Amino acid sequence: MTDSSTTGAPAAARPARSAPRSLRIPFRGDPLGWLGLLLLVLLVGVGILHPLLPLGDPLASVGPRVAGPSARFLLGTDELGRSLLPRVASAIGVTIVLSAIAVLVATVVGVAIGCCAAYASRRVDQLITRVTDVLFSFPTILIAVLVSVVLGPGRPAAIVAIVAVTLPTMIRVARAEALRIVELDFVTSAEVAGARLGWIVRRHLLPNMREAVIVQCTYSISLGMLVEGGISFLGLGVQAPDTSLGALVGAGRLYLTVAPSYLLIPGFVLGLAVLAFNLVGDSLRAQRREQ
Amino acid sequence: MAEPPLVELDDVSFAYSQGSAWARVRTPVLESFSLQIAPGEMIGLVGESGSGKSTVGKLCLGLMRPESGQVRFTGTPMRRQRPGTLSVVLQHPQTSLNPRLTVERSVAEPLALARADRTGRRERVLQILEQVGLDPSFAQRYPAQLSGGQRQRVSIARALVTEPRFVLFDEAVSALDVSVQAQIINLIRSLQDVHRFGAIFISHDLRATRYVADRIIVLQAGAIVDEGSAHRFYEPAKHEYTRKLQLASDI
Amino acid sequence: MLRALLTGGAGIAVPGVLSGCARRAEVGGGIGPATAVPGGTVIWGKSAEAIALDPPKSNLGSSWDLIQVIYDPLVELDDNLNVVPALAQSWQTPSPTEYVFSLRPDAVFSHGRPLTADDVVETFRRHLDPENPTSFASFIGGPSTTVSKLDDRTVRFRLAAPSRTFLSALSAASAVILPMKEIDAGGLDPTTEMLGTGPFLVQSHEQDQRWVLVRNPHAWRSPAADRLVIPIMPDVNSRIAALGNGSIDIADFDQPDAPLLLSSIPNLAVRVQQCTDFFVLTLNACGATPFADPRVRQAIACGIDREKIRRVALADAGEVTGVVSAAFPGAIPSSLRRDPDRARSLLAEAGHPNLRFEIIYGATAGDTVGGAITQIIQQSLAEIGVTVVATQLEEGVLNQRAWVSVPAQMDATVTYYAAFGGPLMAMRNWSPQLAPFAVGFQQKDPHLTELITQAWQAEGGVVTEAARRAAEAIEQQANTIPLVTKPVVVAYRSDRVTAKISGLDGNVDPMRHVEALSRTHVGGR
C-alpha cells in the first residue's frame, strides 16, 4: 500500500467516486425507491396541478347524491352531489401540503433544538431528552385531538398537531446526529481554530445532518398525513367545503354499504401516499447506510 | 529577562466526569501536573494508551478547564485566543475533514475564522497545499476522493495555514501506513523548521517522536516519569518504563 | 345539534272539552306481518345518551325520548298532533284562562304509590317558581300562572291571560309528572333517578353503555314487551351493523340518508318520522356586526337556497319551513323567497357587497346534517358574493360560544329549534324577552315580542291574522332564518319485533308508541 499523495496524481487516475453530496443519484438499482418516487411525483403532481386538469369542480353540487362510479363521475359523487374525482385530487394536495408544511416546521424546530441539546450543558440536554421522551410516549392521535380542541379546528390546528406529533422524533434524530458530528475531529479542529457555535452549526452540523434529517422528513410526512387523516376524520382538521383524504374517509365511512368507493378510494390514495413516502425514505436510508 | 513559556501547565489537576447529571462518575487523570513549552519548541509526548496524553494536549489548547492549577498562554491565563493562534491535527483521517467541504474550503476555514483578507485566501491555500506536497488540483476535491495520507496532509495544511503559534499533533500519524508515516513526519519536521511554531507531538511511537521532537516527555498514568532532550532517547534509557517503550517501538 | 330550547308566553286556550278515552296502544297496530305475542325483550340502539334526566330542567332531545318512556305527561299528542288525554283523563276550560284536569284513577308510580293531585301541583310549582321559573314555564303562562288541587284527582290551572300554547305544552317531556312526594321528602333525586308512571321502569344504567328497563308492573298503560334494553350507540355505522346482525331490534337515526344506508338490510322496516323541529340559520345580530343591519340579514335570507337544502342536505326527507313548522297540518307557509338579485342589492345598499362570515356548527358522531346544510348555505351565498367559512366545533365549545356567552361568540350557527306540539310555540325563540337563551344573538325588538304575544293570545284556528303578522315580522327581521324541518328515521327488524312508529311527532319522541313495541316471537331471545 503506497501513498501517492506527494505526487499529486491527476484525479482521473483515481477511481473517481462521485462526491457524496448526499442524494445526487438517488436509488441506484433500487426499483422500490423508484416506484416510491414515481408515485410521489404523480400524487404531488395531481394534488397541485388538479385545478388545471379537466377533472371538474370539486365544490359544485352537480350530480346525484352518493352515487357510485359512473361514466360522468368517474369516482362517483358525495352526499352533496359533488364529483369525487376532483375532490380526491384536491384532497391529495391538501393532505400532502399540510403535512409537508408541518414537517418543515417540525424540522426547523427539531434541528434547532437537537443542535442546542448537543451543545448545551448535560443537564439541559437531559431535560430536553426527557421532555421529548414524555411527548413521544403520548398517543399520537390524543396529541392531535388535544391541539385541535385547544386551537379550534382548521388547517392551523392540523399543522400544529402534526408538528406536535412529529417533533419528538425529529428532535431525537437531530440530537443524535448533532451529538455524533460534534464529536468528529473536524469540529474539534474548527473549535480550536476559533469557530463559535453558529459557525459550527452552519458549516459542519447542518450539512452533515442533512441526509438523516431528510430521511426522517419522509417518514414524518407520511406519519403527518395519517395524523391529518385522523383529525380530519374526526372533523377537527380541514373545514368544509375544502377536504383532505382523511376528511373524505371520515365522510365516506357513513356510506360504506351504499357507495363503498367513497371511502375506499380516498383511503387507498392515502395509503398510497404514505407508502410512497415510506419507500422513498427507506431508499434514502439504505443509500445512506451504504455510504 | 526570560521570555515566558508559550504554553504552561502549572500544577494542573484534571478529572473527567461521566454518567448522568445526577450520578456522576469521576475519572481523575492528572494530578499536580506541570509542563512548559517554549516558543518554537516541539515537545514529544509519549506513553501508553490511557496515560493522559490527549488530556494534556486538550488542556494546552484550552478545550477543557483544569479542576485546579492554571494553564497559561504566553504568560497570561488561558482564554479564548485570537482565531488562528492555536490549531490541532488529530488522529483519524476519516473524520479529520468535513466530507461536505472541498479541500480548499476546509483549508481556508481557519483563514475565514481569522478574518484573513478574502482576496489573498485562495493564494494562501494553494501555497500551503504546495508546502504539504499537494498540487493545486487537489483544491477542488472532496475528502472522499483523497487517500488517508493525503487527508492528513490537508489537515496539516489547515492547521498551519494561519501560521499558528501553537499546534497539537495528537497521534497525527498513528493511523497511517508506516511508509506514509515517515513522509508525514518529515513534512511536520520541515514545516516546523520553517514556521517555528510551538507544538506537542503525541504518539505511542517513540521512534517517530524522537525524530520530530526537541524534547520528549514520558507519561505514565498521568504523571511524568521520564523527560529529556530527544537525542537522549536514541540510547537505551535508564528509566524502566521508557526502556519498555523503546523496546516496543525500536527493534 | 341536540338543541331544543323554547320560549313561552301567554296564550289563549283552545276551547272545547275533550273527554279522554284512555289511549291503549294497539299492539302491532302498525307495520310488520307477524302477529305480536306480548312479552320478550326488545333492544333499542339509541343514538345518544340521556344526560339531562330531571324533566323540568332537561333541554336535550336525547333525554326527552327516554324521559317519555319512564314518565307520563297530563296530555299527549296523537299522530296528527292533536292533544289527547294521558294522565289527565279529561279536562275542562271553564274560562279561557282556566283549565281543570281530572286525573286517571289507575295511574300509579312504578314503586306502587298511586298518582295524586299533589304530585301534579308540586310538579308545576317547580316550573312556576317565581324566583327561578324553568325555561318551559313561559309556555304555560310563566310564574303568574297558579296551580291548585281541587280534590285528590282534580287540578286547576289559572292563567293571567289566554294561551294558545298552554295545552300542547303540557304534552312536552319537560311537563311530565314527577313523584313529588318522594322528591320533596328528599328520598329521591330526580337528576339521577327516574321514577314515573310510564310503561317502563329503570332496572339498571351504565353511563354511556346501556339502560335496562323493565315493565312497570303498575303501569296504567302496560307495555307489550317485558324488557327494553337500550344500548347507547352514538356511531351510525355501529347501529346499522347491529340492525343488520340482529344484535339490536330498533334504532333511531338523525341522518336523512338513513333509509339509503339501511336499504341493503333485509326484513327491516324503515320509517321517516316528520318532526315539528326545524333547522335554522341563526345570525348574531348583537354588537357591532354587519348583521346588526336588517338589510344584511334579509340579504342572507334571500340568498339561501332552502329548496336545495331540502333536496340535497335532507335527501328530500323534510320540508322547507317558515316560523311555524311546516310539519304542522295547516302551517303558515314561509314568506321567504330565494332572490339573489335582491340579496345582492340589499348587500350593496348596506355597504357589505363582499360580506364574509363564519358559520359554526356542531357534530355528534356521524351527524352530518348540520355540516351538509352549512355547505349548501355556503354554496348559495357564494352566488351573491358572500363568503362563508364553515367551522365544525365540538359540542361543548359550540354550546359555550353560541348559547351561553352573552353576547354570543359567533357570527352565525346552524342548529335546530324544537317546535313541540303547538304551531306557535317556537315563535318565542325570536324574542329574547321570552326566550332568555336568545339574548346573546337575537336583537331586542319589543314590537316583535308584542306581535308574538298577540299571536299566542289570539283566538281562532292556527292561521289567525295575529299569527300571520307575527310570522311575517319574524321572517322580515331575519335574525334567525327558518330553513327546513328535521325528520327522524326509525328502523326496526320487522322479522323480530312489532312496532308502531308515528309518521309525525312534536316532542322529539321517536318511541312515542313504545308500549306497542314487542318481540314477534316470544323466547326468540
Ligand SMILES: Nc1ncnc2c1ncn2[C@@H]1O[C@H](COP(=O)(O)OP(=O)(O)OP(=O)(O)O)[C@@H](O)[C@H]1O
Ligand atoms: N471524555 C472522557 N470521559 C471520561 N473519561 C475519559 C474521557 N476521555 C478520556 N478519558 C479517560 O481519561 C484517561 C486519559 O485519557 P486520554 O485520552 O488522555 O489518554 P491518551 O493517553 O490520549 O490515550 P490514547 O493513547 O489511547 O489516546 C483514560 O483513562 C480515559 O479512559
Ligand SMILES: [Mg+2]
Ligand atoms: Mg489520545
